[in-house]
Amino acid sequence: xxxxxxxxxxxLFLSCSSNDIRQQLTRIKVDEATIPSVxxxxxxxxxxxxxxxxxxxxxxxxxxxxxxxNSRVIAVIALKDxxxxxAQVITQREFTFPLTVTQKDDYIFKLWKGxxxxxxxxxxxxxxxVN
Numbered sequence: 001x002x003x004x005x006x007x008x009x010x011x012l013f014l015s016c017s018s019n020d021i022r023q024q025l026t027r028i029k030v031d032e033a034t035i036p037s038v039x040x041x042x043x044x045x046x047x048x049x050x051x052x053x054x055x056x057x058x059x060x061x062x063x064x065x066x067x068x069x070n071s072r073v074i075a076v077i078a079l080k081d082x083x084x085x086x087a088q089v090i091t092q093r094e095f096t097f098p099l100t101v102t103q104k105d106d107y108i109f110k111l112w113k114g115x116x117x118x119x120x121x122x123x124x125x126x127x128x129x130v131n
Contacts, residue, residue: 028076030111057086075112
């Protein structure tokens, strides 16, 4: 997934001069997630996240999902049209993805909630035990 985002970013950067950039990648916070209270080793379960698009110039691109030891960092990656006039239409959406449980240790889901006043990432952590 990281490779796809890198290639897309590089393509957008190389194909447009700074005056021609119409879209940019942006992160959108996870409003909430539906995660089982217990995971079972070897099984696959669905996880659903909810996020909000704040205008009609922002569209879902992909899910950012990164494993860091026992943690799984989750955020929404979107495309923002920066060259258009945008209607302020607030739309809540959902995205569901499968998770195959491959470790015996507890999973810690770190849901990206935005940045604080110092520009540091804010996460909501959800710890889920594995049977």
